[in-house]
Amino acid sequence: MDYFSEVNYRGKTPAFVFLFLNYISHVFVSNIRCNWSSMPESISTGKNHNDQSNSNIIIKLSDVSKIYLEENKSEHKVLNRVDIEINEGEIIIVLGRSGSGKSTLLNLLSGIDVPSSGHIYINNNDITSMSEKNRTLFRRNNIGFVFQFFNLIPTLTVEENLLLPLELKGKISDKEQRIAMEILHEIGLGDRASSYPDQLSGGEQQRVALARAIIHDPSIILADEPTGNLDFETGLLVINLLDRIIRKKKKTMIMATHSKEVIGMADRILTLKDGKIIELKHEKEKILK
Ligand SMILES: Nc1ncnc2c1ncn2[C@@H]1O[C@H](COP(=O)(O)OP(=O)(O)OP(=O)(O)O)[C@@H](O)[C@H]1O
Ligand SMILES: [Mg+2]
Numbered sequence: 001m002d003y004f005s006e007v008n009y010r011g012k013t014p015a016f017v018f019l020f021l022n023y024i025s026h027v028f029v030s031n032i033r034c035n036w037s038s039m040p041e042s043i044s045t046g047k048n049h050n051d052q053s054n055s056n057i058i059i060k061l062s063d064v065s066k067i068y069l070e071e072n073k074s075e076h077k078v079l080n081r082v083d084i085e086i087n088e089g090e091i092i093i094v095l096g097r098s099g100s101g102k103s104t105l106l107n108l109l110s111g112i113d114v115p116s117s118g119h120i121y122i123n124n125n126d127i128t129s130m131s132e133k134n135r136t137l138f139r140r141n142n143i144g145f146v147f148q149f150f151n152l153i154p155t156l157t158v159e160e161n162l163l164l165p166l167e168l169k170g171k172i173s174d175k176e177q178r179i180a181m182e183i184l185h186e187i188g189l190g191d192r193a194s195s196y197p198d199q200l201s202g203g204e205q206q207r208v209a210l211a212r213a214i215i216h217d218p219s220i221i222l223a224d225e226p227t228g229n230l231d232f233e234t235g236l237l238v239i240n241l242l243d244r245i246i247r248k249k250k251k252t253m254i255m256a257t258h259s260k261e262v263i264g265m266a267d268r269i270l271t272l273k274d275g276k277i278i279e280l281k282h283e284k285e286k287i288l289k
Helices: 003-009 013-027 102-110 132-142 158-169 174-186 202-214 232-248 260-265 283-288
Strands: 057-069 075-087 091-095 117-122 143-146 220-224 252-256 268-273 276-279
Touching: 057 102, 057 252, 075 102, 075 252, 075 276, 091 102, 091 232, 091 260, 102 117, 102 143, 102 220, 102 252, 132 143, 132 158, 143 202, 158 174, 158 202, 174 202, 202 220, 202 232, 220 232, 232 252, 232 260
Parallel strands: 091 252, 091 268, 143 220, 220 252
Antiparallel strands: 057 075, 057 117, 268 276
């Protein structure tokens, strides 16, 4: 696929270049500096099948702290010596007031950011001991990210947006192209492949963003307020779709949200308070009553 020529045809090259770089810097913070082709085999999938020690645990945080220095030099401990284990296939909802550290936690899990201390293991790989470049490569193979504001590139079609994570990994095969079309049908947008994001509703755009988060078959989906920019009903439609995709494909998902309506899909609910992660064992029953 040559979307550069398509973009030129639409006469939006400068905007595209800006948005593309913006997207890359947002999703794959340091990718621009990386040489894609030099990815070491040992971290290409992150699925360390030889190590059976924690076979069911896909994510483990061990004594993780994240401390920001305030302007007056005082320390702001957003995460304070946190331990958690998340099992393969679990759907985890993370609640917590604004500023409690939900996005910080997701950024650490994705490797976009690094903790001040402690270790984060994904598929038994210690991502905190990886170089920035290897962490970036690891993220590209293991993690799909869904954002509140969709982050689709306006000058790319729906299909081109969807294929972007694969495009970043190398040449797209015919099989991958076919799978992309199947996914588009699955999310009810099979006839919108050549539409542009501004021709779609918010809910449709978020459906494309969900599809984009899974197209490269990551084992973990991280979602930061994926319904935060949608009305209630559209948000529910998106959540139901996400729930269906995640369970069908047996992915692990961690979703930060303010919306209690999504709690029904959770296997476990966590909340962040004063730098600690607390499991809300009875929240689901309370909310669903
Ligand atoms: N780069 C940074 N430098 C300094 N402080 C930061 C930085 N990033 C986040 N913070 C602070 O860390 C705290 C947690 O921020 P975070 O974005 O993780 O909260 P959140 O729970 O996602 O909030 P919201 O629900 O509003 O999205 C906030 O007090 C924020 O100001
Ligand atoms: Mg946030």
